[in-house]
Amino acid sequence: MASEIKLPTVVEAAVACAATATLMYFGSGLDPVWPVMWLAPLPALWFATRHGGWSAALVAGVASLAGALTYWGYFRLLHLPFAAWLGGFSLAAVVFAAAVMLFRALLLRGRVASAVIAFPATWVTFEYVRNLLWPHGSGGSLAYTQLHFLPFLQLASVTGPWGMVFVLLFFPAALAAAWHLRKQPREAMRVLWFTVGTVGAVLIFGAVRLTVPQPGPEVRVALAASDAQGNEDVAAAGADTQTLVQGYVNSLRTLGGDGLQNVRAIVLPEKLGHVTDVDVAQVDAILQKLADETGATVVAGFDHQAGAVAYNQARVYQRGAAVRSYDKRHLLPPFELKFTPGRELVTLQHSDGDWGVAICKDMDFTNPSRQYGRAGAGLMLVPGWDFNVDGAWHGHIAIMRGVEDGFSVVRAAKDGFLTVSNNRGKIADETRSNAAPFTVMIATVPTGHSWTLFQVLGDWFGLAAIALLIFSIVRLRI
Numbered sequence: 001m002a003s004e005i006k007l008p009t010v011v012e013a014a015v016a017c018a019a020t021a022t023l024m025y026f027g028s029g030l031d032p033v034w035p036v037m038w039l040a041p042l043p044a045l046w047f048a049t050r051h052g053g054w055s056a057a058l059v060a061g062v063a064s065l066a067g068a069l070t071y072w073g074y075f076r077l078l079h080l081p082f083a084a085w086l087g088g089f090s091l092a093a094v095v096f097a098a099a100v101m102l103f104r105a106l107l108l109r110g111r112v113a114s115a116v117i118a119f120p121a122t123w124v125t126f127e128y129v130r131n132l133l134w135p136h137g138s139g140g141s142l143a144y145t146q147l148h149f150l151p152f153l154q155l156a157s158v159t160g161p162w163g164m165v166f167v168l169l170f171f172p173a174a175l176a177a178a179w180h181l182r183k184q185p186r187e188a189m190r191v192l193w194f195t196v197g198t199v200g201a202v203l204i205f206g207a208v209r210l211t212v213p214q215p216g217p218e219v220r221v222a223l224a225a226s227d228a229q230g231n232e233d234v235a236a237a238g239a240d241t242q243t244l245v246q247g248y249v250n251s252l253r254t255l256g257g258d259g260l261q262n263v264r265a266i267v268l269p270e271k272l273g274h275v276t277d278v279d280v281a282q283v284d285a286i287l288q289k290l291a292d293e294t295g296a297t298v299v300a301g302f303d304h305q306a307g308a309v310a311y312n313q314a315r316v317y318q319r320g321a322a323v324r325s326y327d328k329r330h331l332l333p334p335f336e337l338k339f340t341p342g343r344e345l346v347t348l349q350h351s352d353g354d355w356g357v358a359i360c361k362d363m364d365f366t367n368p369s370r371q372y373g374r375a376g377a378g379l380m381l382v383p384g385w386d387f388n389v390d391g392a393w394h395g396h397i398a399i400m401r402g403v404e405d406g407f408s409v410v411r412a413a414k415d416g417f418l419t420v421s422n423n424r425g426k427i428a429d430e431t432r433s434n435a436a437p438f439t440v441m442i443a444t445v446p447t448g449h450s451w452t453l454f455q456v457l458g459d460w461f462g463l464a465a466i467a468l469l470i471f472s473i474v475r476l477r478i
Helices: 002-027 042-048 053-076 081-107 112-133 142-146 163-179 185-211 238-252 280-294 360-364 369-374 391-395 398-404 453-457 460-477
Strands: 216-226 265-266 274-276 297-306 311-319 322-328 347-350 351-356 379-385 408-414 417-421 427-432 437-448
Touching: 002 042, 002 322, 042 053, 042 081, 042 163, 053 081, 081 112, 081 163, 081 460, 112 163, 112 185, 112 460, 142 163, 163 185, 216 238, 216 369, 216 408, 238 280, 238 297, 265 280, 265 379, 265 408, 265 453, 274 280, 274 460, 280 297, 280 311, 280 437, 297 379, 311 398, 347 408, 360 408, 369 379, 369 398, 369 453, 379 398, 391 398, 391 408, 391 417, 398 417, 398 453, 408 437, 417 437, 427 437
Parallel strands: 216 265, 265 297, 274 297, 351 379, 379 408
Antiparallel strands: 216 437, 297 311, 311 322, 347 351, 408 417, 417 427
16 A cells, blocks of 8 residues: 555656756756746645655755756866766755745645745845855856747846746746645636736736837947867967958958948957067057948957956957957956956947946846946946857847846857847847858847836846745744
8 A cells, every 4th residue: 555655656757847847957957948937846836735744855856966067068168077067956956945845835834825936036146145255156057048039038127037036937937826725726826827917917917018119229239259279279379370460351341232330339358469568559559440441449358468467358459449358357266367357437428328248257247237337338348258159148148238228239149149239138249250260240239228127226126026025934933
């Protein structure tokens, strides 16, 4: 009799675990199928309503860890050990299991609303705190699985990624709670109607926001990248870097049609080559000449050894103006530990509005983008460098910063994509950096700034999630 009772439980556990793991595998990762993530936790939550707490935790934890195998190939590409993958995703699996256990405990005690809130609040708290302590910022947030769901993406302008994650996980928690209450039709329908109303309101807000055009004039921008050197190479200081930079300039000058006529900004990738105090003037002369001839603002990234200090630097060239520089603030460990992080913003005043400059990984964090948004920037010029396979996943993280803080983004990455997006998250144009020996793209993008609630209030929803989690735990104890 004991084995007859136990076998169905084992089967249900295996099915729920496999289903959640599979949905997480395809719903997240480097190429997520965004609708899948809305249902990914549902099998584990369903199982939790039918079985014991520790069984539910085990199913949820194993499913979360198995789903995270979608990132294992990426870790191998970066030559990171298995321990690095296991350490990071084991912690996430424990948090996911704890969220499911809290949901179950509250639901079985009749605290339905608290249960539905507790599940997303637990995960959002984890993501928000990790964002404060982790060298990769908000990278890996479930919010980035939804970048192609534009009506939903608009919620980032109010709550940042934290509100998006909350709604994304609130939906399956509510469905699981409604199923648990199916023998109480009135209560179940109340949960379902509230869920439909909440998600519907979010999507209606997003749809309306998408119909409102970004303010300000549109400008032509040019982006260029070359993958000829390979992913691990930075041109040597001196002649090698000068030759490479001249190659970029030549490729831009040979454009057909209108060419660089009326182009207002030119963005080249991060860390094109090494420059030192001895030879930086020669590189500056090449790019300054391009800026003077075209009237465009030119932004290019270099590894700059300034005396005893090294910077991952974006150098900015404008017609008739001294060269300015922006030093990358958020560095990629362990590859960039030799660099000193920057502290200052670089804001460029134009007749079309104010523009800002950042570099690659800076866009994984809500700052400095929020500072640029508060300064009124309508366009961000971003040199980048990706790892080929993560070109869309990592490169598109910058798109959310534009929605959050009301600016368009022009991002040129080697071993990735050349991407131009507006402040609604819509990609205006995009092409792979390896499309030609020197890939060049011309696009038109609006430059007006849009004020958002997120740039005014900051990470308010992350703090709200912590408060909701504490409230849910208190409800569990009372």
